[in-house]
Amino acid sequence: MKILKRILFYLFLTMGALIFIYPFYWMVAASLAPENEIANLTLFPSTFTLSSYTQMFEKIPIGRSLVNSIIVASSVTIGVLVFGSMIGYALSRLKFKGRNTIFYVIIFTMTLPFQITLIPQYIIMVKFGWVDTYLALIVPYFINALGIIMFRQYFKSIPQSLIDAARLDGCGDLKIIFKILWPNSVPALVTIGIITFMASWNEVLWPLIVIRDESLMTMPQLITLFAVGGRAESQLGVKLASAVVLALPIVIAYIFFQKYFIQSMASSGIKE
Amino acid sequence: MKLNNKITPYLLVSPYIFHFLLFVAFPVIFSIVLTFHKWNIISPMEYTGLSNYVRLFKDEVFLQSLINTLIFLVIHIPLQIIVALFLAEILNQKLKFRGFFRAAFFLPVIVSGVVVTILWQQLYGYDTGFFNRLLVTIGLGKVGWLTDPNIAMPSIALMATWKNVGLYIVLFLVGLQTVPDQYYEAADIEGASKWQKFFKITLPMINPTIFMVVILSTIGGFSLFIEPYVMTGGGPLNSTISAVLYIYKQGFFYYHMGYSATLGLFFALIILLVVVIQKRFVERDV
Known part of the structure; x- marks a missing residue:
C-alpha cells in the first residue's frame, strides 16, 4: 500500500513537471516539423526539417x-x-x-x-x-x-x-x-x-x-x-x-x- | 594621499550621483512639467494647463486598462500563491529527484516573456490550440481563450502564473525551511491533523513570504506589457490592454508625449499607493 501510494505520488509530481516542460518540448518539435504538421500538435514530426529556421534567417x-x-x-x-x-x-x-x-x-x-x-x-x-x-x-x-x-x-x-x-x-x-x-x-x-x-x-x-x-x-x-x-x-x-x-x-x-x-x-x- | 582619502569616497559614488540626477531626478521633474504640455517632440512644447489631467479622468481606455490590471491581479495573485505553496509543500518533504522537479518548475522563469507568449498563443489557438483540442476530445465546446473579451485577460493571468510560479515555489521553500520542526512535533503529540498543522502552524509562520509574494506579483502585474502586446495587441475590445501598453501606445504610436507622461505619473502614483498600503498590512501582521 505504502509503495503504491509513493508511486502515485511520483506519478503526480512527474505530471506536474511535464506541465512546465512539455510546452517547451512541443515548441522545439513543432519548429522542426513541416509547416502542415504543426497544427496537428505533433510530438514526433514525420520528417525533421530546418525549413522554418532557414526561412527565419532569410526574413x-x-x-x-x-x-x-x-x-x-x-x-x-x-x-x-x-x-x-x-x-x-x-x-x-x-x-x-x-x-x-x-x-x-x-x-x-x-x-x-x-x-x-x-x-x-x-x-x-x-x-x-x-x-x-x-x-x-x-x-x-x-x-x-x-x-x-x-x-x-x-x-x-x-x-x-x-x-x-x-x-x-x-x-x-x-x-x-x-x-x-x-x-x-x-x-x-x-x-x-x-x-x-x-x-x-x-x-x-x-x-x-x-x-x-x-x-x-x-x-x-x-x-x-x-x-x-x-x-x-x-x-x-x-x-x-x-x-x-x-x-x-x-x-x-x-x-x-x-x-x-x-x-x-x-x-x-x-x-x- | 591624505587629501586623496577625503575625495575618494565621493569619486567612488559619483557615477551614482550622475546617474541619479540624469536618469531619475531630472526625468521625474521633467515628467511633471510635461503633464502640463502638449508635445510631439518635433514641434515646440505647447502649454495646455490641466487639459491632460481632464482628459485622463474622462479617458475610458485608461479606466479599462486599470480594470484589466485589477482583473489580472485578482486572478493571478491567489492562483499563484495556492499553486506555489502547494508545490513547495510537496517539494519540502523527503523526495528523490527534488532538484530535478524544482528545476523543471523553474524553467519558465528564466525564459524570456516573449518566448512564453509566442508559445501560449499557440496553446490558446481557437481551432488548432492545445487547450481547445483537449476540450473537444473530452466532449466539451471550444473556448475563445484570446478572442472572448471576458476570457482573454484571465487567459493572460493564467499564462503569467505558469511563467512565474517557479520563482515563488523557491521563495516558499525558503520560507518553509524556517519553520522549526519542534512545532510540528508538538502538534503531532497533540494529535493535530495534516490540515490543522498547515493552517495553524505553516500558514502563520510563512506569512512574511506570502506578503512578499503578494507585493512582488502586484508590481509584476502593474508592469504587464509584453504579454498583451504580443498576444492580443490589447484586444479584443481593449479587454487586455494594460496600463503600460496604453502609455506606450500614447507615447510611441501617437507621439502624445505630454499625455503619455501624465498617464505614467498618475499610474505610478497608483502603484506607490497600492504598494504602501500592502506594506502597511505586512508591518501590522508580522
Whole structure:
C-alpha cells in the first residue's frame, strides 16, 4: 500500500513537471516539423526539417540581433559589477559626509515605478542623439540600485583586517575593491551578474522605444516585432523557430548553472 | 594621499550621483512639467494647463486598462500563491529527484516573456490550440481563450502564473525551511491533523513570504506589457490592454508625449499607493 501510494505520488509530481516542460518540448518539435504538421500538435514530426529556421534567417537578421544582445547584456553586466562594487564599497567601508543620505536615496529609487520616468528618459535619449545606438541600451542600466545594495551588504561581511592589511601594503581603494574584495566576493558577483544579465537579456520595452534600426535590435525585441508585425505571416513554424532561438542560449546556460540561477533569482526576489 | 582619502569616497559614488540626477531626478521633474504640455517632440512644447489631467479622468481606455490590471491581479495573485505553496509543500518533504522537479518548475522563469507568449498563443489557438483540442476530445465546446473579451485577460493571468510560479515555489521553500520542526512535533503529540498543522502552524509562520509574494506579483502585474502586446495587441475590445501598453501606445504610436507622461505619473502614483498600503498590512501582521 505504502509503495503504491509513493508511486502515485511520483506519478503526480512527474505530471506536474511535464506541465512546465512539455510546452517547451512541443515548441522545439513543432519548429522542426513541416509547416502542415504543426497544427496537428505533433510530438514526433514525420520528417525533421530546418525549413522554418532557414526561412527565419532569410526574413530577419537574427544572427546580428544575437550579437547585439550579447554586447548589450555583457556591457550592462560589467558596468553593474564595476560601478556597483565601487559604490557598495564606499557605502559600506568608507566614512564620509552624506553617506546615509545617498543610501536612503538609493532605497527610495528602488520603490520608484519605472512608468514615471519612461517618457522623459526617452526624451533624454533623443536629446543626446543616442536613439539607435548601443549607448541608449547600455548606459542607463549601468547603475542598478539592487546591485549596489547587495554589494554593500556583502562587503560588510568581509573582515576589516583584510582591508587594513592591504592598506598597509599601500593599496589604493580601487585596488582594494578589485584585487582584495572581488576574489572574496565570488557569490555576490555571480548572483548580481546573473540577475543583471538575465534582466538585460530579456528586456523588451526599452529597446522597443529607443531602437528603430533593425541592425541594432536586441534579439527579444526583433522577435517581438517579428511576431507582432505581419512578417511571420501565418507561418507558425517560423514564429516558433524564432522563439526557440531566443530561448536557447539562456536554457543552455540554465542547464549547466541551474543551481546558481535559482539561488540568484530567489535571493533577489526579482522577476521579469 | 591624505587629501586623496577625503575625495575618494565621493569619486567612488559619483557615477551614482550622475546617474541619479540624469536618469531619475531630472526625468521625474521633467515628467511633471510635461503633464502640463502638449508635445510631439518635433514641434515646440505647447502649454495646455490641466487639459491632460481632464482628459485622463474622462479617458475610458485608461479606466479599462486599470480594470484589466485589477482583473489580472485578482486572478493571478491567489492562483499563484495556492499553486506555489502547494508545490513547495510537496517539494519540502523527503523526495528523490527534488532538484530535478524544482528545476523543471523553474524553467519558465528564466525564459524570456516573449518566448512564453509566442508559445501560449499557440496553446490558446481557437481551432488548432492545445487547450481547445483537449476540450473537444473530452466532449466539451471550444473556448475563445484570446478572442472572448471576458476570457482573454484571465487567459493572460493564467499564462503569467505558469511563467512565474517557479520563482515563488523557491521563495516558499525558503520560507518553509524556517519553520522549526519542534512545532510540528508538538502538534503531532497533540494529535493535530495534516490540515490543522498547515493552517495553524505553516500558514502563520510563512506569512512574511506570502506578503512578499503578494507585493512582488502586484508590481509584476502593474508592469504587464509584453504579454498583451504580443498576444492580443490589447484586444479584443481593449479587454487586455494594460496600463503600460496604453502609455506606450500614447507615447510611441501617437507621439502624445505630454499625455503619455501624465498617464505614467498618475499610474505610478497608483502603484506607490497600492504598494504602501500592502506594506502597511505586512508591518501590522508580522
